[in-house]
Amino acid sequence: MRFQDAAKDARAVVYAGIQADPLVARVAGLLAGATAAERLMARAAMNGERTGPEVWRRMFPTLFGEGPGEGPGERPGGADRRLHAEALLAASLEVAERGEAARSSYRGAVVEELTALLLARRTGQAPVKRERRVLFDGVRAEIHPYDVTVESEARPEVYDCKWGARGINADVLNQLDDARAHAADEEIAMHVAIVVFDARRSCELRLDRATAEHAGTDLIALESLDELAGRR
Amino acid sequence: MPLSRPDRYAKGVNDRQVVLDRAADAYRALLDLAETVEDEWQYINDLGEAYLPGIVALGISSGAAGELGDAQVAAVDEAIAEIALIADPHKAIDWLSTFPHVVALAVSGDVSATGDGRGEATESGPGRDPDDDSPFGMLRGPR
Structure with missing residues (x-):
């Protein structure tokens, strides 16, 4: 990977x-x-x-x-x-x-920048990058990049960022879960999450109706953004 | 009359239910507007079922602790005025998620925990969920 x-x-x-x-x-x-x-x-x-x-x-x-x-x-x-x-x-x-x-567009960029800022407070030496694709052996690459990545060899992380819960959709969930699953195939424990600058309850309502696989995808909602920096 | 004139707000401190009834009515109107986005009908209804009872419940309180001050009443009315200006149903969907929390924060208090770890929640203690003091928590429902 x-x-x-x-x-x-x-x-x-x-x-x-x-x-x-x-x-x-x-x-x-x-x-x-x-x-x-x-x-x-x-x-x-x-x-x-x-x-x-x-x-x-x-x-x-x-x-x-x-x-x-x-x-x-x-x-x-x-x-x-x-x-x-x-x-x-x-x-x-x-x-x-x-x-x-x-x-x-500005709001979306703000959520991405905020996510990267908070992650950088936790990740230390592991670089936090933007707009990156993840390539896996024998797997066709996704067209769309992930918004924010933590490129740690030990435990890489990929994040998609949304301004509102309405942005949670099958494409986003599938792309995140595909990354997690392909990484697992290579015996890499990749953390995947969707960061949404919206109320957790609204996000959960959206996820409850989602048919795309998302059991292995974390939700970071507006109330819990500080978890990105390692604080609860 | 300008929307922001303070004298248009309800007066008195014992009108909690009246104020929250106004908020609930405004939320219903926002739901009606948002429902014109047919692709999101299910989500809009889910939001309504999740949040509308919470707004109504915020109006049910007795005793001095339930009284609203002028600033709280003004805050709720200002939020109502804001969503009344929305004409775009897509924007209405965004506010269906935001408005209940703005109202909850206005009538129920504050969050003290800061983003950089300073400060602490006003009623926090062992065994409490950190979100218990959150304005969002009031309307979040069971997890």
Whole structure:
């Protein structure tokens, strides 16, 4: 088994431009240090119709309410968290302002970048790479690359990343399970997972109806993203 | 009238059920819009069956602990106003998953565990699922 860069078609070239936009890295970096509630806010804002920050501050009073970090019983670092939430909101609204056509690509790129960032915190020397194919002896290569890979010889990992639970479909599940099964044929324990920036329950509803094999595929949902970095 | 004027929100702190009934009605309207995407009919119905009872249940609470403050009422109404603006049924599907959690967070509290490991959940302790304090947990259902 070996990893290989994906061939760049026209779509990939355009998408690479979005992936390289500093806004993607900024949003992903803020999300990597975010609470579950902040991540929910970012998802809502990036999906939103309105791009004025006051709307979103009112919608999330636990993040933007008066005096976080100052009242009795407030968590340590509350004032810092407020600043973090503000920065994340501003960045999320920049994504929303890219317009309907572009922002879905930006959102997808953000989830991929976030996944890579969190994985890199855990994997140490094993390289975390993007847009890679996995080649197996005697097996026809998949056309579509995997979004994020951890190219460890001892235990390689492949991830597909989705903005919403609706992105979970038979093609994605089959491709992940095929990689796991082919690796197993070569006596390699490959970890395969789908990362979805959406509520776990929504993802589970989607998976419950899926007929494609996915028993060996992990689900990393919005609430459990920190598992990518080795935290539970 | 601008959508974001604060005086359009419901007043008082004893109107939890009224506020959550409004949220449930808004969610039903979103379900109706999303259902026009025929290929996703099953998923949309699954979302409705999973989340709508949870939104209604959030409205059932008694005593002072169940009272909503002005900021909480405003948060729910702002979320309702947001989904009322959606005209694209595909976008509606995305919000069918998001709206219940926004409402749950608004009326039930906060998550304190940070992404970088700092802080801890407000009621965490031995034997508790880390997600127990999550706003998502309230609507997640049995696992």
